[in-house]
Amino acid sequence: MTDTEAESGRRRAAPPPWLLSGLRPRPSTPIARAAVVRASIALAAPLAVGFALDRPAYGALVSMGALSGVIGDTADAYRMRVLNIAVPQLFGALGIMLGTLVYGTGWTAVAALTVVGLVSGMMSTIGAIASVSGLLLLLNAVVGAGLPMPDPWWVAPLLLTVGGLFVLALTLLAWPLRGKLPERVAVADTYLAVADLLEAAGTDAYEERRQAVTQSLNTSYDLILARRARYHGRSNAMVRLLAQLNVVIPLVEAAPAVHVRRRPLPDAIPAAVRDLAAAVEESRTDDPALTLLAPDLPAARAVDAALRHAAAVVHKADPDPYNVDDRLGRPAALGVRVRRTTRAVLFSGASWRYGLRLALCIGLAQALTSLIPVPRSYWVALTVTFVLKPDFGSVFSRAVLRSVGTAAGLVIAAPVLAEVPIGWWDVPVMVVLAALIPALTAKGYAFQTAAITPVILLLSDLLNHQGVHLVLPRFLDSLIGCAIVLVAGYLLWPESWHVRVGHRLADAVADIADYVACAFEGQGAGGPDGPETTTIDGTTTGGESTAAERVRARRRIYRDLSVVRSEFQRALTEPPPVGTRAAAWWPLVVAVERVVDAATAARVRVDHGAPEPPAEEVAAIRRQLRELADGIRAGEDLVDVRTEVPGDDRGVLAPLRQEVAAARAIASPQP
Numbered sequence: 001m002t003d004t005e006a007e008s009g010r011r012r013a014a015p016p017p018w019l020l021s022g023l024r025p026r027p028s029t030p031i032a033r034a035a036v037v038r039a040s041i042a043l044a045a046p047l048a049v050g051f052a053l054d055r056p057a058y059g060a061l062v063s064m065g066a067l068s069g070v071i072g073d074t075a076d077a078y079r080m081r082v083l084n085i086a087v088p089q090l091f092g093a094l095g096i097m098l099g100t101l102v103y104g105t106g107w108t109a110v111a112a113l114t115v116v117g118l119v120s121g122m123m124s125t126i127g128a129i130a131s132v133s134g135l136l137l138l139l140n141a142v143v144g145a146g147l148p149m150p151d152p153w154w155v156a157p158l159l160l161t162v163g164g165l166f167v168l169a170l171t172l173l174a175w176p177l178r179g180k181l182p183e184r185v186a187v188a189d190t191y192l193a194v195a196d197l198l199e200a201a202g203t204d205a206y207e208e209r210r211q212a213v214t215q216s217l218n219t220s221y222d223l224i225l226a227r228r229a230r231y232h233g234r235s236n237a238m239v240r241l242l243a244q245l246n247v248v249i250p251l252v253e254a255a256p257a258v259h260v261r262r263r264p265l266p267d268a269i270p271a272a273v274r275d276l277a278a279a280v281e282e283s284r285t286d287d288p289a290l291t292l293l294a295p296d297l298p299a300a301r302a303v304d305a306a307l308r309h310a311a312a313v314v315h316k317a318d319p320d321p322y323n324v325d326d327r328l329g330r331p332a333a334l335g336v337r338v339r340r341t342t343r344a345v346l347f348s349g350a351s352w353r354y355g356l357r358l359a360l361c362i363g364l365a366q367a368l369t370s371l372i373p374v375p376r377s378y379w380v381a382l383t384v385t386f387v388l389k390p391d392f393g394s395v396f397s398r399a400v401l402r403s404v405g406t407a408a409g410l411v412i413a414a415p416v417l418a419e420v421p422i423g424w425w426d427v428p429v430m431v432v433l434a435a436l437i438p439a440l441t442a443k444g445y446a447f448q449t450a451a452i453t454p455v456i457l458l459l460s461d462l463l464n465h466q467g468v469h470l471v472l473p474r475f476l477d478s479l480i481g482c483a484i485v486l487v488a489g490y491l492l493w494p495e496s497w498h499v500r501v502g503h504r505l506a507d508a509v510a511d512i513a514d515y516v517a518c519a520f521e522g523q524g525a526g527g528p529d530g531p532e533t534t535t536i537d538g539t540t541t542g543g544e545s546t547a548a549e550r551v552r553a554r555r556r557i558y559r560d561l562s563v564v565r566s567e568f569q570r571a572l573t574e575p576p577p578v579g580t581r582a583a584a585w586w587p588l589v590v591a592v593e594r595v596v597d598a599a600t601a602a603r604v605r606v607d608h609g610a611p612e613p614p615a616e617e618v619a620a621i622r623r624q625l626r627e628l629a630d631g632i633r634a635g636e637d638l639v640d641v642r643t644e645v646p647g648d649d650r651g652v653l654a655p656l657r658q659e660v661a662a663a664r665a666i667a668s669p670q671p
Contacts, residue, residue, distance in 0.1 A: 025443040035438035042066040042167045043434035048427045060462035065163020072132050089164030092136035093157035099144020100153050109145045110366040116141045117362035121355035138385050146378020183223045187245050190216040191277035194251050199270040201258040214558050220245050247313040250306035256601035257299035260655040276314045298608040358388050361489045379474050383481025388489045395490050399482040405446040406478040409453025410471050418468040506632035508560045513625035515553050519603040520618040591663035598656040605652050613653045624660050
């Protein structure tokens with residue numbers, strides 16, 4: 001055998017890349033020491049109290065509730081953490097109550113859990129908190145229907161809720177001791193990201209820095225804007241942070257104009273932005289001191305004007321709370337949002353499809369374990385609940401990684417269940433096992449499963465006293481659950497085999513076409529501050545309103561493209577052909593982001609002295625983008641398109657035309 005043949009054989013024998021990526025721990029992921037300590041106390045203390053009161057089952061149930069709180073505590077800001085922990089606990093209590101009521105009822109339990117699975121799946125399409133709430137609703141319903149709970153029926157829901165509230169109380173103990181507002185730190189981090197972006201303008205590092213800015217802006221707006229309806233006008237700190245975040249937008253918009261000219265900015269500009277980041281984090285209100293050279297080009301003038309305005313706002317103590325433009329629109333009242341969300345879920349095809357997928361798999365799992373004598377069969381449906389979460393990543397990868405993680409967790413659990421008798425020794429063992437959950441969760445899904453499995457088995461043993469005999473049946477149950485998900489929740493649904501974000505990418509490209517029209521086509525009527533201009537939705541309004549609309553449109557496009565990028569990254573973890581097809585489309589996603597940058601850069605240059613582009617050139621670019629969007633929608637195999645965009649090679653739209661042509665070339669089939 002030749003060396004080439006031997007090497008080829010080794011490549012064929014190696015695990016596929018999508019599996020290796022899931023089994024490889026995420027690099028440079030810091031371990032939150034506070035979360036490790038909190039998990040150990042939250043899960044071990046209830047066991048100690050239960051043994052002291054001679055009620056180990058009660059202690060186990062409180063620890064189960066605490067386990068849900070530990071898993072759900074993923075946010076940074078304390079107000080978000082309260083919601084992330086408290087809201088899912090309410091649905092978890094409802095789930096355990098429903099499960100307890102149908103325990104031992106046979107096919108009635110199968111039907112009830114199938115309906116709960118439908119509701120849980122539809123809830124998961126609403127958002128992050130609703131997704132975790134739906135998960136706990138179904139998870140606890142499965143546990144309640146599969147394990148005997150203490151009488152009366154309200155005891156188990158109460159104890160699980162106490163466990164979740166215990167985690168919340170431990171979390172809030174650190175609130176008075178926190179050094180800085182998480183929202184303030186997030187805004188300061190956004191300024192630092194913008195400083196890095198300006199420093200990278202004109203270099204190959206620009207694209208990576210721009211993505212970091214987009215993610216940082218999304219995080220900061222999520223922390224502040226989502227709660228503006230509650231704090232607006234009553235929390236000066238939130239209003240000031242919102243104003244500081246808004247004024248960083250012009251700096252972000254000016255960066256592409258600098259980048260396309262390939263002329264790096266003076267070091268004093270990124271340094272000044274970093275000084276603003278320190279001022280934000282320290283909440284300084286002294287007079288800003290900017291020492292900047294006079295700008296000579298439109299792009300440099302845009303950066304200079306944006307930086308001076310940002311410095312004035314950052315150092316201003318009390319911005320007018322009634323003159324703050326949130327750039328994304330103020331959130332509607334709670335009742336309005338609830339009605340909109342309910343209507344959106346009930347009339348969404350994607351919501352019903354996911355709900356039906358989950359309901360089908362839960363129904364099959366419960367029916368199978370009802371027909372076949374599987375001891376403690378709740379673990380099959382439990383596996384289905386954890387694995388079939390498309391909003392958490394690739395279903396196929398999660399099924400495989402769940403099997404691997406469960407096997408590793410059982411290796412840890414087996415000696416514990418075999419050698420540690422039920423009693424006080426369970427408390428120090430739980431201290432160690434609970435600490436592994438936050439430590440390993442950051443490393444990946446397989447590692448999280450390996451950490452959670454022994455904890456669940458130890459708590460289950462306190463309820464059913466099966467000891468080490470739990471290990472092998474639980475592994476077989478996990479394999480059965482993963483097989484059900486792969487067949488009934490993946491292979492039977494054709495949408496699982498396709499890159500599911502093609503239409504969303506096409507919508508983003510169409511929005512970019514409208515953004516180009518909003519930015520340039522309306523200016524011929526009266527200039528940037530003229531009486532009437534075209535908006536993103538085709539209506540007409542004043543120039544100042546159009547400027548704000550452009551900012552909102554650009555932020556929406558970048559946010560949508562950020563979601564598209566995340567979806568593609570998830571698709572890349574799928575096995576062929578989905579992963580292969582996503583990899584082929586990936587360059588187009590990057591090219592579309594560059595088109596938005598180029599359009600923004602052109603608009604900024606026009607605002608700061610560059611001549612207006614001809615209307616026919618704007619119309620040609622818009623037509624090219626529309627055709628690109630139509631080509632993306634046409635199918636998985638992108639159609640051939642025209643790549644020549646006429647125009648002045650030295651005009652303000654020249655970089656934009658180049659980026660559009662590049663995107664069209666990427667979308668075209670290679671000869």
